[in-house]
Amino acid sequence: MANSSRPDTPAGLRALRWPLRLTWAGMLAENLSRALWPLLAVVFAVLAMLMLGLQDIVMIEVVWSVAVVSTLAGLGALVYAFRQFRLPTRAQALARLDASLPGRPIQALMDDQAIGQGDAASAAVWAAHQKRMAARAAQARAVPGDLRVARFDPFALRYVALLAFVMALLFGSIWRVGSVTEMTPGGGGLATGPVWEGWAESPRYTGLPTIYLNDIPEGPLKLPVGSLITMRLYGEVGALTVSETVSGRKGDVPPASGAAHDFTVAQNGRISVGGPGGRTWQVAVVPDDAPQVQILDDPTSAALGEMTLPFAASDDYGVEAGEVRIALDLPRVDRIYGLTPAPEDRPEIIVPLPMPIAGDRAAFEENFVEDFSEHPWANLPVTITLSVLDAAEQQSQSDPREITLPGRRFFDPLAAAIIEMRRDLLWNRTNAERSAQILRAVSYQPQEVFRKETQYLQLRHAIRKMETLAHYGINDEQQQALADDLWDLAIDLEEGDLADALDRMRQAQERLEQAMREGASEAEIAELMNELRRATEDYLKQLGQQAQREAEQNGGQQPDQQDGMQMTQDDLQKMMDRIQELMEQGRMAEAEEALKELQEMMENMRVTQGQGQNGQSPGEQAMEGLSETLRDQQGLSDEAFRDLQEQFNPNAQAGESQGNQGRNGGQGRGQEHSQGQGGEGEGSEGAQNGDQQGDQQGGGSLADRQQALRDELSRQQGNMPGAGTPEGDAAREALDRAGRAMERAEEALRDGDNAGAIDNQAQAMEALREGMRALGEAMAQEERERQPGQGTAQGDQRAEARDPLGRTPGANGGTGTDEGLLQGEDVYRRARELLDEIRRRSAQGERPQVELDYLERLLDRF
Structure with missing residues (x-):
């Protein structure tokens, strides 16, 4: 039986002195926390009330009542603390520490062996037990x-007091605690420290900070x-006063000695705090100017009637909103035909003015874009007025401008007549008959x-x-x-059947020709030119699909095209570019x-898809274009490389700098680079041809030609087949990388960084090769899907008939062939190797x- 009555501490417990402490x-x-929490709650609550200055805004009787209640609460909390607090003993600490260990090893170490003290075996067992308990006790950690x-504060009163104290620290002042001494008997004079406080808060829309007047010295403000x-005054009533002349208040004005003063600055004047520590400021008011808005130019109109009106607006603190008001200018209306009757009453057109989404609104220029084609006042004289509003609700208007409200132009005579009758009906319903x-x-x-019976x-x-x-009256x-x-009928007549691409193309040509004759605006002509491009592309696409269907019906044979004249998509593109260039130049x-000429060619020629090769599919056309x-990109890269060489070789031979456009870049110029100075004969002839072609196609700086090449690549991307297939998507992604590399090369050329341009051009060429490779895979996959398989006998026969280069011979035993040198998945790698070998x-x-x-x-050919 163990005995735990020993008062001394065993040696095994000496290592526990720090965990015990x-x-x-x-x-x-x-x-302490259990005994003092009521007292701390009372202290925090009282300090919070004093720091927030509640004693200065309530009656003195309320202050004394709160003081008495707070004192009683404090005494009660103090008595509670004395009754609850107990100083912990060493034995209590040792028992808590022992309870945190398994088997209570500390208590075991303090016990003595009660029986079997003379027995060696029992003593050995006891010693082993003591050793094991000492090892456990050594692992003790402080509890x-x-x-x-x-459980002592179920209503969380301590948190309420703590929250009030934190709020007082943020929004109150420790100096306000001293003002309570003024309320005690015999308290003389004002409390030390600041006895007044003041703030000047600018309007929020100005973005200016609030000024703490105690930190501002006397003088101008x-x-x-x-x-x-x-303004807030603390201390004895009447010791401090506030006077001001900036608000312009009259009548109901609070007394100057009042504890709180709030007023708004409306005019120049003076603010003064009289008494000990008082100050005076001469206030100069910064006025808030009214916003300004003006119309920069007359509105422009697109072919489809969309109006664009440029305007400028400004304000010292930023424009908040604006609106456009359009009113009918009746005196300027030509009162003939359907406009003879008095117009029906219609409200002004009021449309919100566009504001910048991001950025500063203090001064900006924007375009008001809206389509009023369906409004009864379209193409009639109106007055337009812009108005803007700032945050102070000040409003300004622009000078009214007399304009003709833009509307959609109808080139079809029947559609134009219907629109005119529609206008007359909306002008006055008596025009209905x-x-x-x-x-x-x-x-x-x-x-x-009419083109259709339904119309x-x-x-x-x-x-x-x-x-x-x-007859019965129109509401x-x-x-x-x-x-x-x-309106719907006129639109249908004007645009025609969208499925009829040829009619749409002819209508676009007629509209563009009429717009040029009538002197339409540049924006309208540009939009009509884009419409002609889209209509032509739709027509060519449908024509290609029709040719493909005819080829499938003929067993894969392309229709005979030798009897008709042919015109490629590139020829059409060049002609339309030329037309647009002439229009931009005012010619x-x-x-x-x-x-x-374009109209005559479209009527008399058979337009075929492709680059001039009979029977080319869209994929083959795209491949040849890429x-x-x-080749053009390689030529530009060669020129950039030679220009870089000539920068470090001022003594370059003739032809190495002036007018040099490389082998591929200028189609004949600069032959002297590779032929030395003996470039006569063919080289001279090529140079002359290159000069002529370069003026038409390759003129301008390297940067301009790089930009033109990038634009051409963008056009080719829009016509690339294979959309939606993995191979087609890979080709488009590669061409996107090529376009970005070309753009970087263009920027480098404009900055004079030829070395950087060459690096980007190399990346563009590599991306182009990847795009061509992916496009070839897409074409092969499409071919496999179209022709699931061929007979082995037919394949063997074709294999036996191939020439040593892997090509099938021409028809009727001829040696010529249009087939490529290689077939298979590695065509473009082999072609690149051959091209590199030729260059070497x-x-x-x-x-x-x-x-x-x-x-x-x-090299000039390929």
Whole structure:
């Protein structure tokens, strides 16, 4: 039986002195928190009230009452603390530490062997037990105190007091605590420290900070108009006073000795705090200017009626909003035909003015873009006024400008007539009968003016409805419904059947020609030119699809195209680029003549897809276009490299700098680079041809030609087949990288960094090769899907008929063939290797001149 009555500490417990001390300290903190939390809550609550200055804004009786209650609460909390607090003993700390260990080893170490002391075996067992308990005790760690007092404070009053104290620290002042001494008997004079406080808060829209007036010395003070002044006086009533002349207040003004003063700065004046520590400021008001807005230019109109109006607005603190007001200018209206009756009352057009989404609104320029084509005032004289509003609700207007409200232009005569009758109907509904009669007259012979019977039936229905309503009276809903029907019919007549691509292309040509004759704006002509491009592309695409269907019906044979003249997509593109260039230069007569030539060629020639090769598929066309782009890019890279060489070789030979455009870049210029100075004969002829072609196609700096090549690549990307397939997507991604590399090369060329341009051009060429490789895989996959397989006998027969280069011979036993040198998945790698080998050999000057000329012709071709 063990005996635990020994008062001394065993040697095994000496290592526990620090864990024991820390455990004792935790128990002390635990007892203090449980005993003192009411007293701390009372102290925090009282300090919070004093720091927030509640004693200065309530009656003195309330202050004394709160003081008495706080004193009683403090005494009660102090008594509670004395009754609850117990200083922890060493034995209590040792017991808590022992309870945290398994088997209570500390208690075991303090026990003695009660029986079997003379027995060696029992003594050995006891010693082993003591040793094991000592090892456990050595692992003891200090037990933290339990500081939770929630069970003693179920209503969390301590947190309420602590929150009030934190708020007082943030928004109050420790100096306000001293003001309570003024309320005690015998308290004389004002409390030490600041006895007044003041703030000047600028309007929020100014973005200016709040000024703490205690930190501002006497003298001049600039404040924005509308600033809020807040003054607070502490101490004996009447010891301090506030006077001001900046608010312009009259009548109900609080006494100067009041504890709180709030007023707004409206004019120049003076703010003064009288008494000990008082100050005076001469306030100069910074006015808030009204916003300004002006119309920069007359509005421009697009072909489809969209109006663009440039304007500028400004304000010292930023414009908040704006609006556009459009009113009918009746005196300037030509009152004839359907405009003879008085117009119906219509409200002004009010549209919000666009504001910058990001950035500073203090001064900006924007474009007001809106389409008023369907409004009754379209193409009629109006006055337009812009107005803007700032944060202070000050509003300004621009000078009214007299304009003709832009609307959509209708080139089809029947559509234009319908739109005019629609305008007359909306001008005054009494024009309904007259409009119906005119529309009947216009459509008297429908076979001559309508392309579709449905359009004629729509017009007849609208005419009958108009005549019926004109007899019984037209309300607002019926009037608008009739106007909508006429508008939809006019749009259908103007645009035609979108599925009929040829008619749409012809209409686009006619609209562009009419716009040039009538002197339309540049924006309108540009939009009509884009419409012609889109219509032509749609027509060519549908024509190619039709040719493909015919080829499938003929068993894969392409239709005979030898009898008809052919025109490639590149030829069309160059012609339209030429027309647009002439229009941009103001040479409208030449542009109109070129447009007529285009119309005649489109009517008389058979337009085929491809680059001039019979029977080319869209994939083959795209492949040939990319090959041409790759050759042009290689030529530009060669020129950039030679220019870089000439920068470090001022004594370059003739032809190495001036007018040099490389082998591939200028199609003939700069032959002297590879032929020495003996570039006569073919080289001279090529140089002359290159000069002529370079002026037309390759003129300008390297940077301009690099930009043109990048634009050409973008155009080719839009016509690339294989969309939606992994191979086609890979080709487009590679061409995107090539385009970005070309853009970087262009920037480097403009900055004079030829070395950087060459690096980017190399990346562009590598990306082009990857795109061609992926496009070839897409074409092969498409071919496999179109032709699942061929008979082995037929394949063997074709294999036996191939020439040593792997090509099939031409028809009728001829030796010529249009087939490539290689077939298979590694075509482009092999082609790149052959091209590199040709370049390497062409650079070896020891080779015969005949061979060098042949290699040069190969490079110029490929």
